[in-house]
Amino acid sequence: MIKIQLHKRLHSAIGKMHLDIDLDIEPNTFLTLYGKSGAGKTSILRMLAGLMEPDSGYVQVKGNLWYDSKNKINNGPQKRSLGFVFQDYALFPNMTVKENLEFALLKNQEKDIIKELIEIIELGDLQNRKPTTLSGGQQQRIALARSLVQQPEILLLDEPLSALDQEMRQKLQHYILQLHKEYKLTTILVSHDVPEIIKLSDRIAQLEQGKIIKDGSPNDFFNKNNKVQEGEVIAVERDGDTIILTIRIEGRQIKTKIPASQLPF
């Protein structure tokens, strides 16, 4: 069980923002943090990993406090057992694929895990290549494998697939899901790709301006069963042959175009 309570004043692109998060995460959950850029998703991951210090709050993992502002506990990133996959992969260019994975080994840790991971991500043929000579998808797989060498129980993924094309994305989603199940991970993903989120997550937390505005299963979110939603038309504008309708659904405004011939006026 992971318990997080984080408060931090952030300076985002939109301006000052107060991040205020309270989350309990069950083991083996695949949680997605979903929201616009600048909502504070990446900051949450960074605070979990110890790469950014919150103003106050706590991070408790399986009863151990990693961060607690009251007791002045703040473990560095080195002391937190988790895997982190960065948006830009962060592979070490001076090392080969295999060396990148070996670098991640703990002292006295057996090397078996590296073989196993290379097999799962199917990169055996490329293990002696430098990462810069590989494609984005291959690099992402290495980053994923490297984050799991120490066999952490928590995996943090910061928009891992945003730079990849659709086909590669689907392939990698498959790898992520496989690793998540195989190693019984608690995974926290940052993403704003809806099909990806539906495919991967057990639970979604939607962020806006540093607050969680909605928290539930993918079904609660994206109306998989085509539930009819109610909305309110708040404006009708005519633009030549088309009509622009502004509709409000669940507090959000959507504009849609329809041919003018469909309306009686």
Added chain:
Amino acid sequence: MPLVLPPTVLGFYLLVAFSPSSSFGQWLDETLGLRLVFSFGGLVLASVIYSLPFMVQPIQSGFANLSGSLKEAAYVLGKSRTTTLFKVLLPNIKPSLLTGIVLAFAHTIGEFGVVLMIGGNIPGKTKVASITIYDEVEALNYSAANTYSLILFIITFIILLSVYLINGRYTLLKK
């Protein structure tokens, strides 16, 4: 500061500081047995002080061009700051390190003011090529000055050329 300070000024103050009549120079002489004034050792030390800043700039820009997530990735993998520096950061700024070292070296070869001040231009001991060129010109011995100049010219050219070749190969390899 040594970047903008006129070399003669720097040399003069180093000379004053290292001279046995100053308290620092006296301390050096008595406790470490070092005589830095008008000696080759002093000349080297002064050149280091003068040229080191020229190394800092390329290395700094090398670090700046490195993605910050490399450092963070190493930290998350449990690596200490020192391990991260030597295993991850420094190996990935090799071209900048080389450029820095060579710039500092080339800069030192031609250095005049500091070396003249602290070394004192003693033949066979602290007389360097750049000062010799000046001496020969002053003695109207242009052909000797030309020889020395040409040698310095060729050395600097070769150094610069090899830096470009090595760094060019490195960036090609990266691609």
